[in-house]
Amino acid sequence: MESAPTRKAWSAELKIAGLVFLLVLTACLLGIATRPLGHLATIWPANALLLGLMVRYPQLARPSGWFGGIAAYIIADSATGGPPIQTLMLTLGNLVGVISAYLLLSRLSAEHRSLRSPLSVPYLALAVTLASLASGVVGAIINPLLFDGSAVAGLTLWFVTELVNYIAILPVLLTMPDWPERLKDRRQALLISRQGLVHALPAVSLVISCALSLMVGGPGAVAFAVPALLWCALSYSVFTTAWLTFAFISILLVMIAIVGIPLAPFDMNSLPMLLSLRLGITLLAFAPLTVASVMAARNKLLQHMQYMASHDQLSGLLNRWAFYEQARQQSSDANRPIALLMFDIDHFKRINDTYGHAAGDLVLKAFARLASNGLRDGDALARLGGEEFALLLPGCSHNQALVIAERIRTDYANSPTTLEDGQHVQSTVSIGAVVALQHQVDIDGLLLIADRALYQAKESGRNRVVISQYTPNEQAWTETA
Ligand SMILES: Nc1nc2c(ncn2[C@@H]2O[C@H](COP(=O)(O)OP(=O)(O)OP(=O)(O)O)[C@@H](O)[C@H]2O)c(=O)[nH]1
Numbered sequence: 001m002e003s004a005p006t007r008k009a010w011s012a013e014l015k016i017a018g019l020v021f022l023l024v025l026t027a028c029l030l031g032i033a034t035r036p037l038g039h040l041a042t043i044w045p046a047n048a049l050l051l052g053l054m055v056r057y058p059q060l061a062r063p064s065g066w067f068g069g070i071a072a073y074i075i076a077d078s079a080t081g082g083p084p085i086q087t088l089m090l091t092l093g094n095l096v097g098v099i100s101a102y103l104l105l106s107r108l109s110a111e112h113r114s115l116r117s118p119l120s121v122p123y124l125a126l127a128v129t130l131a132s133l134a135s136g137v138v139g140a141i142i143n144p145l146l147f148d149g150s151a152v153a154g155l156t157l158w159f160v161t162e163l164v165n166y167i168a169i170l171p172v173l174l175t176m177p178d179w180p181e182r183l184k185d186r187r188q189a190l191l192i193s194r195q196g197l198v199h200a201l202p203a204v205s206l207v208i209s210c211a212l213s214l215m216v217g218g219p220g221a222v223a224f225a226v227p228a229l230l231w232c233a234l235s236y237s238v239f240t241t242a243w244l245t246f247a248f249i250s251i252l253l254v255m256i257a258i259v260g261i262p263l264a265p266f267d268m269n270s271l272p273m274l275l276s277l278r279l280g281i282t283l284l285a286f287a288p289l290t291v292a293s294v295m296a297a298r299n300k301l302l303q304h305m306q307y308m309a310s311h312d313q314l315s316g317l318l319n320r321w322a323f324y325e326q327a328r329q330q331s332s333d334a335n336r337p338i339a340l341l342m343f344d345i346d347h348f349k350r351i352n353d354t355y356g357h358a359a360g361d362l363v364l365k366a367f368a369r370l371a372s373n374g375l376r377d378g379d380a381l382a383r384l385g386g387e388e389f390a391l392l393l394p395g396c397s398h399n400q401a402l403v404i405a406e407r408i409r410t411d412y413a414n415s416p417t418t419l420e421d422g423q424h425v426q427s428t429v430s431i432g433a434v435v436a437l438q439h440q441v442d443i444d445g446l447l448l449i450a451d452r453a454l455y456q457a458k459e460s461g462r463n464r465v466v467i468s469q470y471t472p473n474e475q476a477w478t479e480t481a
Contacts, residue, residue: 013064020060020068024050028076043253046073047135048166051098052173055105055113070095086146093138097162101131115175115238117297121290128170132162153271160278167282168249171242171289202231206244210251222252222280226287233291241292245285252281312383314361315368323382323390327443330378330394338441339393339401341433342450343371343408346462348387351425359419360387363427366417371408390450398435398469405431405465413463428463430454436470446470 027046050069054061073094077087104127105113112120136159143154209225216224225248233241256277310322318326330338345351345367352360364387371381371389380392393401409431416424432454434446453466460466 013062016060016062017064017068017071020050020053020065021072023053024069024072025076028072029079032076032080043168043250044161044165045169046076047094047098047162048169049173051101051105051131051166052170054098054102056173056176058106061102061106069098089138089142089146093135093142093158096138097131097135100134101127101166104130113174115171115242115289115293115296116300118290118294120293121286124170124174124289125167125286128163128166132159132166135159135162156271156275160275160282164249164253164278164282167285167289168246172239172246175237175239175242177237177239199235202228202235203244206232206248210248213252214255222277222284226284229284229288230291233288234295236292238289238292238296241288245288249281249285253278315365315383317368317372317389318380318382320382320384323380323384323392324443326380327392327446330380330392336395337397337435337437338446339396339398339404339433339435340446340450341391341393341401341405341408341431342384342447342454343367343389343391343429343431344454344458345387346428346430346458348427351427355419355423355425359417359423359425362419363417363425366415367412367429370412370415373411390447396435398467401433401435402465402467405433405467409463409465430457430462431465432457433465433467434470435467441470 027049031044073091136155139154139158140151143149206228209228213221213224312319416426434449453468457466
């Protein structure tokens with residue numbers, strides 16, 4: 001009898017095989033539907049889909065997953081009535097390309113695989129070109145054997161069809177955000193954004209360019225969308241750009257093959273023209289993908305620089321400059337009270353002198369962690385410098401500010417910091433606070449009064465809270481807790 005864990009493992013393997021089978025089968029049938037009589041499919045998404053699934057979701061890249069994919073190829077091709085030898089050889093051709101590309105792509109770093117670095121697209125291009133060549137070699141063998149064609153035609157057709165399909169489809173799968181949260185967030189952000197319409201302009205320009213390509217036709221039609229695609233790449237994420245590029249390539253290929261978009265005077269069914277067109281579209285797709293991945297790397301760098309410019313490196317809290325910026329924005333809301341708490345760790349010099357500077361740093365980090373506990377969105381905690389911290393609490397009344405300040409003071413006094421050598425450092429904090437009621441407040445005035453209150457807390461024995469009421473003419477009254 002099989003044990004429960006074995007049954008569970010089998011059921012998981014079956015689910016993986018079933019999922020890959022269904023997805024690849026659907027893609028095969030879609031490809032077969034775009035097969036003009038006597039030709040290979042115009043769009044053959046199955047190989048790129050199988051490859052994308054295996055690279056993007058490594059949990060599927062196991063024997064059961066591969067088995068599901070192979071079964072889908074065989075069943076889809078058998079359904080078209082091909083003899084078994086043809087089905088086997090076509091499946092072999094598909095697999096040679098997918099497995100070669102998988103072996104190459106799975107060696108790349110996660111950052112490159114998600115196309116978020118300037119060299120990602122060149123690496124992707126190299127991997128899929130080599131894989132398409134491998135498929136092309138199989139095509140060169142199969143074409144004379146099965147279709148009475150030439151080896152050169154087999155090589156050319158397989159190579160170029162694989163290449164254009166990989167470049168159209170693979171980037172979408174590789175850059176797909178984690179489903180569904182991030183997509184939902186983005187959609188909402190787009191819907192509520194007042195700039196939603198402006199944001200849509202690059203996509204609208206792409207639609208117009210595609211329509212123009214179809215209407216005007218001719219040899220230049222393929223390039224009409226280049227400016228719009230580059231605009232999209234500069235404006236959207238890599239994923240959205242990959243999607244739009246995919247849509248553009250699919251529409252163009254299907255229209256040329258099925259509707260017959262006028263590319264006269266060329267005969268689009270001739271081998272050199274197919275090669276030229278598909279290679280042209282592939283190379284054209286590199287441009288937006290490369291720009292989008294360079295933009296992603298640039299945006300990440302900008303975010304990092306913004307973080308470094310606005311945060312204190314030791315504590316990870318906001319720095320003085322960012323705190324002032326945030327405080328100015330919050331304090332301009334005249335409709336609610338606002339509280340500002342200033343903290344200064346007591347006798348901090350003594351801690352440095354007794355335990356060393358590194359121990360002092362640990363104490364600062366421990367205080368930052370403790371003071372961060374329980375903050376709401378909109379609260380701002382910063383390290384102003386040395387052992388001095390500030391906390392801005394918008395919408396916080398006098399009594400609430402007192403409760404929060406007291407909580408932090410007592411929690412800190414009761415939480416000694418443990419050093420690396422196991423020693424415990426006990427210290428306390430003095431707190432000066434100010435609360436302003438519902439009127440326009442001046443952040444510099446608030447800081448001044450909180451600083452005075454902090455001075456009073458120090459003067460009256462440390463480890464205590466002094467809270468002041470802000471009045472616009474700075475005649476503050478104080479209360480000692
Ligand atoms: N470990 C460490 N020490 C720092 C850092 N920044 C400033 N200090 C030290 O913090 C100490 C501050 O000492 P003081 O301003 O004299 O104040 P204090 O000893 O805390 O005394 P009171 O504030 O009056 O209770 C100085 O010795 C600084 O060298 C830092 O980033 N890390």
